[in-house]
Amino acid sequence: MAHFDKFANLNLLGWNKATSTQTIKVGQNAHIGLWGGGPAGEALEVFGDDDRICVTHEEPKPRQPAYKDWRHFLLTGLKPGTINVKAFLPGTSVEYAKAIKVVVTGSSKIKLVYFPGERDDGSTVIGTIYVIGGKGEAIRAAAGPRVGYKNPADGGHTAEPTPAGHYTLGQRKHVVTSGWWQSSIPWGAKLRLNAKGDVEFQDDEGRGNWVQATGVDGVLTKALYRYKTHMKEKTNLRKVDAELRAALINPITKVLAVTTWERNDFGRWGWQLMRNGHGTVYFVHTTPLNEAAFKADKNTVADLTNSHGCIHIDPADRDDFIKKGYFAAGTEFEVRPYSESGPP
Amino acid sequence: MRVANWLAVLLTVAIGVDSASAQVVNCAGVADAFAARLALSTGAMDEDGAFALLRSAAEEDLRSCPDLERQRYYLARMAELGYFATGARRADGPAPGAQALAEESQRKHPLSVRIATVAARLDGSIDAARRAMALDPGYAPARTALAVALAAKGDTPAALATLAGADSSQSAAALIVRARIRLMAGDANGALAAALAARNAGQRKEPEPTPSRDILRDAEELLGLSSRALGKPLEARKHLERATVLGSAKAREALAEIAPGRRQSK
Numbered sequence: 171m172a173h174f175d176k177f178a179n180l181n182l183l184g185w186n187k188a189t190s191t192q193t194i195k196v197g198q199n200a201h202i203g204l205w206g207g208g209p210a211g212e213a214l215e216v217f218g219d220d221d222r223i224c225v226t227h228e229e230p231k232p233r234q235p236a237y238k239d240w241r242h243f244l245l246t247g248l249k250p251g252t253i254n255v256k257a258f259l260p261g262t263s264v265e266y267a268k269a270i271k272v273v274v275t276g277s278s279k280i281k282l283v284y285f286p287g288e289r290d291d292g293s294t295v296i297g298t299i300y301v302i303g304g305k306g307e308a309i310r311a312a313a314g315p316r317v318g319y320k321n322p323a324d325g326g327h328t329a330e331p332t333p334a335g336h337y338t339l340g341q342r343k344h345v346v347t348s349g350w351w352q353s354s355i356p357w358g359a360k361l362r363l364n365a366k367g368d369v370e371f372q373d374d375e376g377r378g379n380w381v382q383a384t385g386v387d388g389v390l391t392k393a394l395y396r397y398k399t400h401m402k403e404k405t406n407l408r409k410v411d412a413e414l415r416a417a418l419i420n421p422i423t424k425v426l427a428v429t430t431w432e433r434n435d436f437g438r439w440g441w442q443l444m445r446n447g448h449g450t451v452y453f454v455h456t457t458p459l460n461e462a463a464f465k466a467d468k469n470t471v472a473d474l475t476n477s478h479g480c481i482h483i484d485p486a487d488r489d490d491f492i493k494k495g496y497f498a499a500g501t502e503f504e505v506r507p508y509s510e511s512g513p514p
Numbered sequence: 515m516r517v518a519n520w521l522a523v524l525l526t527v528a529i530g531v532d533s534a535s536a537q538v539v540n541c542a543g544v545a546d547a548f549a550a551r552l553a554l555s556t557g558a559m560d561e562d563g564a565f566a567l568l569r570s571a572a573e574e575d576l577r578s579c580p581d582l583e584r585q586r587y588y589l590a591r592m593a594e595l596g597y598f599a600t601g602a603r604r605a606d607g608p609a610p611g612a613q614a615l616a617e618e619s620q621r622k623h624p625l626s627v628r629i630a631t632v633a634a635r636l637d638g639s640i641d642a643a644r645r646a647m648a649l650d651p652g653y654a655p656a657r658t659a660l661a662v663a664l665a666a667k668g669d670t671p672a673a674l675a676t677l678a679g680a681d682s683s684q685s686a687a688a689l690i691v692r693a694r695i696r697l698m699a700g701d702a703n704g705a706l707a708a709a710l711a712a713r714n715a716g717q718r719k720e721p722e723p724t725p726s727r728d729i730l731r732d733a734e735e736l737l738g739l740s741s742r743a744l745g746k747p748l749e750a751r752k753h754l755e756r757a758t759v760l761g762s763a764k765a766r767e768a769l770a771e772i773a774p775g776r777r778q779s780k
Contacts, residue, residue, distance in 0.1 A: 293759070315760075317755050319734075319760065321726055321727060322726070323556060352559075353559070397557045401556075413553060417547070417550040417554050421543055421547065421550075422542060436559075458558075458563055459562075459566050459567055473603075
C-alpha cells in the first residue's frame with residue numbers, strides 16, 4: 171500500500187502523524203508526500219474532496235535518489251473547513267492509501283492565487299485563479315507559454331511564461347498601448363468621421379475627448395505604421411492611412427464599418443500586475459474573440475489561449491469577479507510556478 | 515472577375531417584415547471592405563482570435579452576398595487550418611467537414627485557383643494539385659500543394675523540382691514544405707537550411723492567410739528534426755521544446771526519444 175507522510179525536509183508545522191491530519195490557516199500552504207504507487211507501480215490519482223476549501227497540486231518529483239519513490243503535493247487553504255485528500259488507483263474509485271485529513275482554519279482578506287501550469291489542453295497550458303478568503307470560487311485562466319519564444323510576426327514582442335511571484339492588482343482600466351497597433355485605441359471608444367473625413371475616437375467609452383485615429387497624424391495610423399516598419403514592410407504614413415480607411419470606411423457608402431472600437435487586444439478591461447508598487451508588463455485581461463463570443467451569448471464558455479505573458483480570462487468570469495469585488499485595485503495576486511500541476 | 519459594381523441584393527430580415535425595413539447591400543463594397551480588413555489582419559496579439567473574428571465576418575458577408583469568392587475561400591482556408599465555426603481551433607488538423615466545404619466552394623467558384631488549392635491539399639492527390647495548378651500556373655501555393663502530393667507518393671526528386679527556385683524568393687510556407695521533403699529525402703543539411711530560411715521569412719507576407727505561429731512551429735520542428743539527424747541532440751532539444759510549446763505533436767514525440775544529458779557531438 172502507498173501512504174501519505176512528510177519526507178525529506180517538508181515542514182512539520184500543523185502535521186499530526188498519529189491522526190494523519192494537516193492543519194493550515196486560510197491562505198497558507200502545507201506540503202505532504204505520497205510514498206509508493208499502485209500494485210503494478212502505477213501513479214495513483216490524488217485529490218481532495220472539496221477544492222473550494224483546500225486545493226491540491228503536485229510539485230515536481232524529488233530528484234534525490236533517496237526519495238525516488240515519493241511524490242510531493244502542495245495543499246493550499248482557501249476557506250475554513252475540513253477535507254480528505256485521497257489516493258486512488260487510476261481510473262477507479264479504489265483508495266490505495268489511507269486518506270489524510272486537512273483542516274483549514276481562520277480567515278483571510280481576499281487574495282487571489284494563480285496556478286498557471288495546472289494542465290495542458292492540446293497545445294494550450296491552462297490554469298486556475300483561486301480566491302482565498304472568499305467562498306471557494308475559482309476561474310480558468312491562461313497565461314504565457316511554458317517555454318518562451320519569439321515570433322517574428324509579433325512585431326518584436328516575445329511570448330514568455332508569466333513569472334511566479336507576489337503582485338497586487340492595479341486599477342481596472344481600458345488598456346492602451348501603441349506596442350500593439352490595435353490597442354492604440356481603448357476598448358469601447360466611440361468612432362465618428364470628422365468634417366475632413368478622418369476617423370476620430372472618443373476615449374473613456376464616450377465620456378472623453380475626440381482624438382484623431384486616421385490621417386497621417388492619427389493615433390491608429392502611427393501605431394500601424396510603426397508595426398509595419400518593424401516588420402520591414404516598405405510603406406509610408408499616407409499608404410498606411412489609406413489601408414486603414416479602406417478597412418474602417420465602406421468604400422461605396424462612405425460610412426463607418428463600425429462605430430465602436432472592439433479590436434483592442436486587451437479586451438474591455440485590464441488589471442496591471444503591480445510589483446512593489448511599480449507596474450509590470452503583465453495584465454489580467456480578456457481577448458477580442460472572447461469578448462465577441464460573450465457579447466453574442468452571455469452563457470458561452472471562452473476558449474482561452476496562451477498569451478505573451480499576460481493572464482487571459484473569460485469575460486463572464488471577469489464580470490463575476492468584478493461584481494464580487496475580487497478584481498479590485500490592491501488585491502493581492504500570487505502567481506505560482508508552472509511546475510505545480512493538477513488538481514485532476 | 516468582379517461582379518458588377520452596383521449589384522445589390524434586397525434582404526428582408528424576416529418573413530412579414532415590410533419593405534421599408536428591407537436593407538440594400540452593395541456586394542462590391544462588402545467584398546472590398548473584407549479585402550481591406552484581411553490586409554490588416556496581422557499584428558494582433560491573439561492571432562488565432564483575429565483569424566476567427568474574420569472568419570465570422572466572412573460568414574456574415576456570405577449571408578447577404580453568397581457569391582463572394584474571397585469570403586468563400588477564406589472560410590475554406592480557415593476550415594483547412596482547423597478553425598471551428600465557434601472560433602475554437604483544433605490542434606490536430608482540419609475542422610470536421612473541411613473537405614466537403616472546400617469541394618462545395620469549388621463547385622460555386624470552379625475557376626478559383628485558391629479554392630482549388632485548398633481542396634487539393636485536403637484531397638492530397640497529385641491529380642487534384644495538378645488541376646489547381648492548371649488554373650493558374652503562377653499561383654505559388656498550388657505549386658507547393660503539388661510538391662507535397664508528389665512527396666507523399668515517394669517521388670521526392672519530382673517534388674523538389676516542382677519547388678525549384680531560390681530560397682529567398684519563396685514564402686515561408688513553401689520553405690517549410692521544401693525542408694520537410696529534403697528531410698524525407700535524407701538531406702538533413704538541406705532541410706536545416708530551408709527551415710532556417712522559413713523561420714527568417716516569418717516577417718514576410720504569406721500568399722495565403724496562415725497563422726505565423728504555425729510557420730514558427732513547423733520551422734522549429736524541422737530545425738529540431740534536422741539537428742537530430744545531424745547528431746546534434748542539444749540543438750535538437752532546444753528547437754523541439756519550442757515546437758512542442760507551439761503545438762507540434764511530432765516534436766513532442768521526438769523530444770521523448772532524445773535521451774536527456776546526451777553529449778552533443780561537434
